[in-house]
Amino acid sequence: MARELTGSRVPAAWALPIALAALAGLALLSVCVGRYALTPAQVLAALREGPGGGGTDATVAGIVWQIRLPRIGLAILVGAALAAAGAAFQQLFRNPLVAPDTLGVSAGAALGAVVAILAGAAFASVELAAFTGGLAAVVVVTLVSSRLRGYEPIVTLILTGVVVGGLLGAGISFVKLVADPYNQLPAITFWLMGSFAAATGRDLAAAAPPVALGLAVLAALAWRIDLLALPDDEARALGADTRVLRAAVIGAATLATAAGVAVSGIVGWVGLIVPHMARLIVGPGFARLLPLAAAMGAALMLAIDTAARALLSVELPPGILTAVLGTPLFLWLLARVRRDW
């Protein structure tokens, strides 16, 4: 199956431009739709006039610049970060079933966030706590697993991530148990489901640099990352310093994921499923996989967030929509590709 799709170079070469064009179209559509519908002409005028508003219509300028653009930017940023990190982790673990949070980054970020909410922290420090918690969880997992011997390093790493994630999950449950059920618990539940509703330009400015740095490192190492798809012995025999390379990839992918999760909360599925779709189209070579996965992840996240706020009168958390869409899509992929991921 995969061969039919990837056997010729033409669709592979066109995949990235098509994904980027779709992303641009989606972004324009997303600025227009919502409770206060705008025409493309209104949007373009507001974009031309800049955030100051120039004069025509302050309401339109405010909606475009203060509300919709930050939210769109954040959805694009988080979608790209999760999909790119998912592609990197799948290659690194030689396992197409892992997601960006396999090493506990989401669980760590969630625990950081809920503890901050419990402590009554301001919104900015919730994000900072989430970011710190996500990074700390992955540092703990990698340090602990490097002390353990006896299995292949990759297997040890995944197992350590799973058990540490379980422990963090228990911590989250405990915080929910002791949280104030009228104010804090809803905030915690809302955060854990993920949302772009409260996005501001400041969120975007805070999350963009770590995401960009993470993705830049992955892009720079792209061809080497293919070597990590080989068994450890083989990659080392080919001259790769797998310990250093693995640490760099884990660091870069975790940085991007943690920054995304910190501003959006937990949005599952995108990091698992988008790398599969991208791999079906361009094959597993990371140099072509990474940009396509990032573009498709951004487009999917934006489409889902736009649908979440525009389709129903009550806004749905995007995490619920990604799960509802992601499950059948993933099963369809599984049935379609057989062993040929």
Place this chain on the structure above:
Amino acid sequence: MLDVNDLAFGFPGVPVGRDVTLRVERGATLAVLGGNGAGKTTLLRTLLGLLPALGGSVRVDGVAVARLRPAERARRFAYVPQQHVPPFPFTVEEAVVMGRAVHLSTFARPAEIDRRAARNALERLDIGSLAARRVTELSGGERQLVLIARALAQDAPILILDEPTASLDFGNRARVLAELDRLRRDGLAIVFSTHEPDHALAHADQALLLSGGTSLACDAAERALTADNVSRLYGVPVDLVDIGADRRTFVVRGARALR
């Protein structure tokens, strides 16, 4: 070129073998034989520096392998592991180009010269037609040939192969053994493990017989591979039979003798 002195090998706390001393020069081939579980793969991994030696030393041109960084090792050794089904569907050409990693800087991507080296390696093994296929779709034997091609693309002076003919059909086996002969003539130092004493006799200068965690014999192939030694190595009575044209083959004595 490759000097192994009094080597003890295995895993930390789990010794597998000891007292292995050998020397392979440029343009020479060493065959490693031993029953299942005798430690052939573990020995090869130790030679490659992928496992630390438990005692003794492995040196390449006088330099201890343990001291070398991965890239320095990969410039000296190319490794052909036993074939396995890879998790991702790389094309054959992509898989073989990975052999060029050691010639590329950390942030570089393979250039035309690397792709040409990969295609040459495939041509050398007569599998140029596989270049665009996906490694996940190949037969075990084809994948084995691809791994050998990757090692050739790596262009290292020492070639270490773990049962390179194990999953090959009759024709491909002959093709790979002939290629090993050719590489030896080109000046490579070659170490391969095998379950076929005949292959060792016909294609290796020296043979190491591993049994019970130590070397039963390590000598010129003719001297190490006697009917007596091979019988002891595998625990079955074996005759070395002259089949004419200056060739000999090992034959297990009649089934009755096995009882």
